[in-house]
Amino acid sequence: MQQVSDSSQSPGYDPAPTSSRGLIVDRIRSAGTLSRVELTQLTGLKAPSVTAVVRRLIDDGLVAETGRGASTSIGGKPRTLLQIRAAARYVVGVHLSEDHLTYVLVDYAGGVVARWRRDGPGDDSDPEQVVARVAIETGELIASSGVDPALVLGLGFVCPGPLIRNRGVTSAPPSMTRWVGFPIRSRLEERLGMPVLLENDATAAAAGTRLTTSHDVSVMAALFMSEGIGSGLRLNGNVYQGAHGNAGEVGHICVQIGGPRCWCGGTGCLEALAGPAAVVAKARAAGLDLGSHRHSGVAAFAAIARLALSGDSRAEAIIRDSAAWIALGAQTIANMYDVQLLVLTGPAFAVAGTIYLPILQERILSSVFGRSVGTKVVLDERGHDAAAIGAALMMLKSEHAISA
Numbered sequence: 001m002q003q004v005s006d007s008s009q010s011p012g013y014d015p016a017p018t019s020s021r022g023l024i025v026d027r028i029r030s031a032g033t034l035s036r037v038e039l040t041q042l043t044g045l046k047a048p049s050v051t052a053v054v055r056r057l058i059d060d061g062l063v064a065e066t067g068r069g070a071s072t073s074i075g076g077k078p079r080t081l082l083q084i085r086a087a088a089r090y091v092v093g094v095h096l097s098e099d100h101l102t103y104v105l106v107d108y109a110g111g112v113v114a115r116w117r118r119d120g121p122g123d124d125s126d127p128e129q130v131v132a133r134v135a136i137e138t139g140e141l142i143a144s145s146g147v148d149p150a151l152v153l154g155l156g157f158v159c160p161g162p163l164i165r166n167r168g169v170t171s172a173p174p175s176m177t178r179w180v181g182f183p184i185r186s187r188l189e190e191r192l193g194m195p196v197l198l199e200n201d202a203t204a205a206a207a208g209t210r211l212t213t214s215h216d217v218s219v220m221a222a223l224f225m226s227e228g229i230g231s232g233l234r235l236n237g238n239v240y241q242g243a244h245g246n247a248g249e250v251g252h253i254c255v256q257i258g259g260p261r262c263w264c265g266g267t268g269c270l271e272a273l274a275g276p277a278a279v280v281a282k283a284r285a286a287g288l289d290l291g292s293h294r295h296s297g298v299a300a301f302a303a304i305a306r307l308a309l310s311g312d313s314r315a316e317a318i319i320r321d322s323a324a325w326i327a328l329g330a331q332t333i334a335n336m337y338d339v340q341l342l343v344l345t346g347p348a349f350a351v352a353g354t355i356y357l358p359i360l361q362e363r364i365l366s367s368v369f370g371r372s373v374g375t376k377v378v379l380d381e382r383g384h385d386a387a388a389i390g391a392a393l394m395m396l397k398s399e400h401a402i403s404a
């Protein structure tokens, strides 16, 4: 097998922890509380190793003993439970889109302690100005939360467009052409003075989607819609990123031969036919009043969704047409990956998901592959913030956060 030194070229389930310390922290964080015996069973590590690593984590202030659970054997000793010390460390997640900059501050247990949504930089944004702004606003977010800045380990940054994780975007939607080739990660690290992890928006959203206990799933996919359309796959708690960070680009599968040209270079792409920009263009052509929204981003799409939800039949027909196309993408994901659950997330689904959901669900159940296993479609309750939260959680699972 060929060895490559550039970690951006490593395919797989990054950032699945590889060290025993990382594995143990990750398991306790996922479960909430665990005993040493359960950690031995879940990680496959030997009991003395678990004991030694847990001791160091307690000494470092990252894990605490908390009460006792029932014994696992009749007459046995009650188990001492371990949990993450939430206030031990923090990470920041930032989601950049044309219309919004979303910030979250996440504690070491994975809980969101602060969130901000600010107006985005708009189209044709200057990456240097955006990086400078993100650095200032990140500092303000941390200061306003009262968290000691020294406890903030790093930042996960999410943006649209094909990317190479260690470098930046390799091409970009029309609104972000100046970002192509810009070294986002290194420039942010210079400005912030902390490690930065760069991630694709849909992949991060798959990591940030919250599943309720009623969703006992090991294989789920997130269908993400912001300015563009993408998807992320989550397997046993880890997201699949692909070789460079671009897995799941469902918005750029061709669903219409000879269809409209797409910014990606293809024609007939799902995104070009049914994404928010296409919906906005159709609404404008139909003469719908979109208020002050000049651009074709999520804000204008949201205005159409609100019209549709308030009973405007022309707006509803345009959104339902978009949903019929996007249902093809949803069905493709379900058929390709045999998922138990498809979660609709991202700012566009956060405003219009109730129209899309039944159409996507019906399409998936129309096929024997979805019908026989009952693949379920649900709306993410935190769709606006899922990408920012996911970026923070992925930073939390990285070696930067584990060695801290």
Ligand SMILES: [Zn+2]
Pocket (backbone or CB within 6 Å): 251, 252, 253, 262, 263, 264, 265, 266, 267, 269, 271, 272
């Ligand atoms: Zn395309």
